[in-house]
Amino acid sequence: MRQRDLLTTTLRETSADAETINHQLLLRAGYIRQLAAGIYTYLPLGRRVLRKIEEIVRKEMDAAGAQEILMPSMQPTELWKESERYDVYGQELMKLQDRHKREFVLGPTHEEVVTTLVRGEISSYKRLPVTLYQIQTKFRDERRPRSGLLRGREFLMKDAYSFDTDWEGLDDSYVKMFSAYQRIFARCGLDYRAVHADSGAIGGEGGSHEFMALSDIGEDTIAVCSHCDYAANLEQAEVRTHAADANSDLLEIPTYEKFHTPDTIDELVKGLNILPEHIIKTLIYADEGQLFAVLVRGDHEVNEIKLGQFLGTSDLALADYQTVQDVTGVEIGFVGPTELLLPLYVDTAVAAMSQGVSGAGEKDYHLRNVVPGRDFSLERIGDFRNAVEGDSCPSCGEGVLHLHKGIEIGHVFKLGRRYSDKLGASFLDAAGNKKSIIMGCYGIGISRLMAAVAEQNYDEEGLVWPASLAPYAVHILLMSVKDKEQVALAEALYKQLTQLGVQTLLDDRDERAGVKFKDSGLIGIPVSLIVGKDAAMQKVQYMSRLTNTKEVLDISEAIMRITTS
Amino acid sequence: MRQRDLLTTTLRETSADAETINHQLLLRAGYIRQLAAGIYTYLPLGRRVLRKIEEIVRKEMDAAGAQEILMPSMQPTELWKESERYDVYGQELMKLQDRHKREFVLGPTHEEVVTTLVRGEISSYKRLPVTLYQIQTKFRDERRPRSGLLRGREFLMKDAYSFDTDWEGLDDSYVKMFSAYQRIFARCGLDYRAVHADSGAIGGEGGSHEFMALSDIGEDTIAVCSHCDYAANLEQAEVRTHAADANSDLLEIPTYEKFHTPDTIDELVKGLNILPEHIIKTLIYADEGQLFAVLVRGDHEVNEIKLGQFLGTSDLALADYQTVQDVTGVEIGFVGPTELLLPLYVDTAVAAMSQGVSGAGEKDYHLRNVVPGRDFSLERIGDFRNAVEGDSCPSCGEGVLHLHKGIEIGHVFKLGRRYSDKLGASFLDAAGNKKSIIMGCYGIGISRLMAAVAEQNYDEEGLVWPASLAPYAVHILLMSVKDKEQVALAEALYKQLTQLGVQTLLDDRDERAGVKFKDSGLIGIPVSLIVGKDAAMQKVQYMSRLTNTKEVLDISEAIMRITTS
Known part of the structure; x- marks a missing residue:
């Protein structure tokens, strides 16, 4: 992509509304724009990051045996009354009426719809287990939308639902999703912990884990062991008697x-x-x-x-x-x-x-x-108290607990029969007995994850994306569009990298070098190639944002390093 | 994918609500399910077809230089009043209020949002032209939703918007999109015509073309030349004096x-x-x-x-x-x-x-x-009359016009200043004069396209997908799960094809051969491999739905044919 053509305006000023780093930087670097409170447009750079997250999630879901579907956003209100969640969600539900005065909610989650779907499709144990997922826009009428993408009113989610004949089956399905989540968050380069959690408004009879990206702006407090992988919400963190x-x-x-x-x-x-x-x-x-x-x-x-x-x-x-x-x-x-x-x-x-x-x-x-x-x-x-900094770990006993703030990026629940009972999703077992399907549900905030990664990956210049999510792999900075040798080299590099399948952004704008460095610093592509005064010698400066290093390299070596890294 | 695990129930009965072939077959073959009038869930097979269409559209948009963004569904009502479309759309707009009584519409299209976005990002001719697109769920409160996906209330669209400094620029952007549309519809295997059209509620000062999939259930009549590529809506088709x-x-x-x-x-x-x-x-x-x-x-x-x-x-x-x-x-x-x-x-x-x-x-x-x-x-x-069957072609004069019904699958408009004037999207030209941006807009109904392809591609057994959109490339039908040789061969074939990157569906269900053939006929995967009585000799029956042929082949030859076709 030529930056001359790219719809991205970087902003020098920080918006007064943007209180968190991720919100400030995603606005300033031209990834998102606000349309209304908690409602955002993703500009081309932001859409690319979002798509990369989507693809990672989709691949891991498919690999875990989940099947992709797409359910509607508009859900008949009766379904929510049948499940007895209409009042529980209350004002957080976006509600509308069609021209015939029939009432709908805009789905913040899809337990009702998916349970009704499976009720119609599956009647025998032979067709179970099955896990379904979708990647879809969700709506939630937050009282106070804030922190940009972290707490929005229209946002992108991956939601998945498992259906089993018994609790052992649910345990298996749960572990598969749990492992997929670990791979997804690791691939996104997140520093996160999986913690035991409370089930909240989703409800359900079984256990639940939250996946928390560690961050000072998180709304939850979690206790994390210094030695083992124990982590828990503060409300759930056990304290060991000394x-x-x-x-x-x-x-x-x-x-x-x-x-x-x-x-x-x-x-x-x-x-x-x-x-x-x-x-x-x-x-x-x-x-x-x-x-x-x-x-x-x-x-x-x-x-x-x-x-x-x-x-x-x-x-x-x-x-x-x-x-x-x-x-x-x-x-x-x-x-x-x-x-x-x-x-x-x-x-x-x-x-x-x-x-x-x-x-x-x-x-x-x-x-x-x-x-x-x-x-x-x-x-x-x-044990009647909250854990505090320095408590010894209840799991390994060797480490001590440190308290962190966390951003919830994923949540897995064992729902059991909560929805299948209410909505009548049952199956006949091998002996011909009718039983309720045992369900689990599994969510990842795709757009929130983008914000959490931004919140964990920045420096004083701007964003620093992990390679897996960066909108482009390489940023070529052409120092002077008036220098023919520089232009020729930058164009040749751009063509060659693009042909090699390397996603490359070429800053070919007629701007001063300082502007280009500033914008590049904000946008945060992991590798930059600076085509400047060494162009005549077929050399570029190779700059890594991840390791914060600069080197002058022959172009063949620069390309080699990019394609083999 | 193993069919044993697939969430797909084929239906023997045709739903009474489904009046059109595409609606009947997409329901019966397990691609879609209705949640409410005009509101559908895409089951795994349907989601796969939809994703293939999305990917074709995305590739061609990118190749045409358009940049992908993602705009919100929730749009502040004021924007629609500013553009003076709120009353024009009237009851077709889905409307809602948030908890603070602020009014929103659920976007059926995004001219207002994208014009406002570009107004904020672009102020100089140097940043033009630019074409933006998105693939997104749209909402339209149809008075009478019908024909399944053809006229729904919640549907998937690709919408694109071009921004130029002048009308010549718009002409270029328009031609690029027009050509991309031709490639997209050709890749989807559609029999379609591009016709001169009226601009309707979108408005605008320039020209407009509709892309029509030829089909007896279409709601529009178009006149098509038997000799050249002339085609026009009946309202627009010229009649040549004899x-x-x-x-x-x-x-x-x-x-x-x-x-x-x-x-x-x-x-x-x-x-x-x-x-x-x-x-x-x-x-x-x-x-x-x-x-x-x-x-x-x-x-x-x-x-x-x-x-x-x-x-x-x-x-x-x-x-x-x-x-x-x-x-x-x-x-x-x-x-x-x-x-x-x-x-x-x-x-x-x-x-x-x-x-x-x-x-x-x-x-x-x-x-x-x-x-x-x-x-x-x-x-x-x-010329005051509608063209009729047999009129001579006004373009080439050699062919005669035939009247066809058409399903609108795409529409391109030259909007001009319709929105940029109303919403104040302007730029400074090279001489420093402020001018309104010249816009175009370009839509494809992604989910409607799926229905149109189904409507054009079926036989007496069921759907017959073109290879580009089929949910799987190959359907292995294992005749008897009790025959060890058959099972071994089917599993080996499944493994080998999957490893070769061929998207394969294996019917490993414990069902009678008749059921498997019936379901396979409905689902409509272009190539089937029947693993039956010849399994012991390492032979399968290779069946093509597209050419309607059957042959007994050695498995190596069958694989060769699949991977080289």
């Missing part, structure tokens, strides 16, 4: 004693030189009217998902100020475990303390020398 | 005479043995209140588009019954030209008659021996 911390010398610690603390806990920490990890926090929770206390260390936070799982409830919440006052007789800040008449749920890290500082159950007073097990009950111990 | 028919012996015909005709014109024709081509029909038209008569032969029909072009008006209509009565004093059926006090517009075919039968201007009477030029004025002669 046997070493366990309390073994109870008797030597004197009886707890009250001291005056009219200030807040923060001032207390500062004023008395008490470290947060020496404080025992007492929080009062309510679960359908039943009150109980949870104890965590001062530097830890209660993980309500873990607590709920331990208690077998999803309905717990912190008790309000008045309730705490009524039950304990003091303000929240001075509640302590020693004389509390409520069940105590003690986090393992508290249980492992030899002694600590807690509220005294009396206004303006705390206690010191509070010993877990001696001064309050350790009947109910569990 | 000098040979011209009247030269006026004087020998006796004065016209009245005869009693109390019956309708049809009964008159039958009873008196008068041929329709001997009748002169007199029709009264009104153009903004001005009345005039048009004379055409009894076997011809007035072409109001030609008439309007001759008169320089687009507002003419047949006068109503009462007006005719008031002006002529008789009922419509008995109006004649001989004593009429209105301007007479005489079609060339009437002018060329030596004599004819016309209304007498008196109830229940007609005239015979009416001689054009003697008995009524030939001051205003023109």
Whole structure:
């Protein structure tokens, strides 16, 4: 492609709306343009990157035995009511009526449509398993679209759905998709982790994993082991009990004693030189009217998902100020475990303390020398807190956990019978019994992935695409269109590389060298060939953005390096 | 692909809704399924055909220098109001509101979006010309969706837009797209014609061509020359005057005479043995209140588009019954030209008659021996009729015109400044003057093309895909999955062909041979290899659907034939 002809205007200024690097650079380098909030046009460079991602995804899906289909965006609203998701999605569903006042939604996902499709096509176990996928535009009416392609209202997705006769079959289908996802993200050059996750609005009875691209702008926090491949959403990350911390010398610690603390806990920490990890926090929770206390260390936070799982409830919440006052007789800040008449749920890290500082159950007073097990009950111990930086890995035990922010780029779910039951997708087994099909679903945000890769791959000049996704493999920069030798060499190189099948962009614009370097830096093609003053000697400068190196090479050597790399 | 795993259910019954062959066969062979009126899912076989069309279109667009982009489906309604098309499209626009009550349309076409895009990117003549295209789902709220993919509400289109500095540039861009379209339709194996066309709702100042796949179920009528490549929509097809028919012996015909005709014109024709081509029909038209008569032969029909072009008006209509009565004093059926006090517009075919039968201007009477030029004025002669079967070709003069029905599969328009003026897309020319960009637009219905190819390529067994679009190149039919030699040979063939890059479908289902032949006949893969009783001798039956031939071949020869064809 000749850059003279390319519909790409690079921008020197950063748009005020663009808060994230990927959004700024994709706009500035001429990959995308906004049409409306969360709705983008892909310019030629952006479309090329998108197509490369599509092709990687398509190849890996096909290799995993999935079959490509294409389902409509317009879905009859009745289907969403049948599956009982119409209200769950609520305002995020884009809705419309046709001229006959029939109601449709624009699909944000296709469980309803695909389940109805398979219900009509498959009736016997002989036709199972099957996995279907599509690459398609999706719609979601985000309340606050942001970060460019990361959270848009119209976006490109790959969604896949597996159909099996039983849970073992689903496990196989799930593993196949999981492995395909690993290959896809690796081929896209992403630094990512697969984490155990919650199923959210998609629902389902089985497990679920999220694939997270590590990035400071991510909306999720994940805990990642420094040693093994363990990774989990913060809500799901287990905390390992440190046997070493366990309390073994109870008797030597004197009886707890009250001291005056009219200030807040923060001032207390500062004023008395008490470290947060020496404080025992007492929080009062309510679960359908039943009150109980949870104890965590001062530097830890209660993980309500873990607590709920331990208690077998999803309905717990912190008790309000008045309730705490009524039950304990003091303000929240001075509640302590020693004389509390409520069940105590003690986090393992508290249980492992030899002694600590807690509220005294009396206004303006705390206690010191509070010993877990001696001064309050350790009947109910569990993992009730969020993991923190430096916790040891619950999987290998050797590494420590580091917390990262992550961008969700893929999600795999074991749906089970969630949709096949509701929509009546069943099959006859070998014995002639009617059973519900066991489903899984698997999504990748294609356009979001483009943003995540951009967010992970840039330098001070602009984007730096991995070779697998770069819009072109080589960028020839013709320094002066007025120098005949340079023109001849650049044209010859362009022709030769193109004939060799190398996707090449030739900057043949009548612009100053500085402009060309700036634009090339922004666009981020991994290899540049600079045709300048050495052209007369049939030499070019070979520049790699990935390794940040420059070399003057004979053109034959430059071509050799490109075609063999 | 193993057919055992393929999500395809062939249907023995034809759906009652499916009135056209393509719709019936695409449903029965398992290519598509309806989700709602005019809204379809593409099953794996259908998706493969669609992808092949997409790839042909993409390659030819790229080769023609067009750049691929991707614009959103959701378009702000304001854009359509700015271009003054919101009301023109009316109920055919799918409309929606987002959660903030902002209004959008789902794009049936993208002139507004692309013009706005280019307005933002291009400001100088140096950056022109440029042609952009996309392959994308479109939405149109058809009042009556029908014929399966031919007239759907959600469908796949390739739309392209060219931007030039002047009309000569547009002519070049137009020719490039026109040629690309010819290559695309030829590669898809279509019998089609490019015809001069009217611009319709897209509007624009320049010319326009439609690409029509010839088919009895087409909604348009086109006139096609038997000798040269002339083709035109019926409304546009010129009629050549036949000098040979011209009247030269006026004087020998006796004065016209009245005869009693109390019956309708049809009964008159039958009873008196008068041929329709001997009748002169007199029709009264009104153009903004001005009345005039048009004379055409009894076997011809007035072409109001030609008439309007001759008169320089687009507002003419047949006068109503009462007006005719008031002006002529008789009922419509008995109006004649001989004593009429209105301007007479005489079609060339009437002018060329030596004599004819016309209304007498008196109830229940007609005239015979009416001689054009003697008995009524030939001051205003023109081509005012539709072409008919057998008219001589207006282009070469050697062939005759045949009328065909056509399915519109592509349309190219010279838009000129229609959109750039309204939406303010301008550029500075070399002298620094601001000018509107000159645009063209170019569409191909990708999913409609699939239906048109199906409509042209079938036999009594089912679909017969051209090799370029077939979902697979070869269909191996394993006659008995219980015969070890057959299984071994079929598997070996499948493996070898797949390794050679031949897209192969292996029917390895545990079904009777009859079922396999029936399904294979429906699915329509061009070449089948039947692995049956000759398997032990390493022989297969090679069956071509295109040539309708069968031969027993050694497997090496069968493979050779496949890979070299």
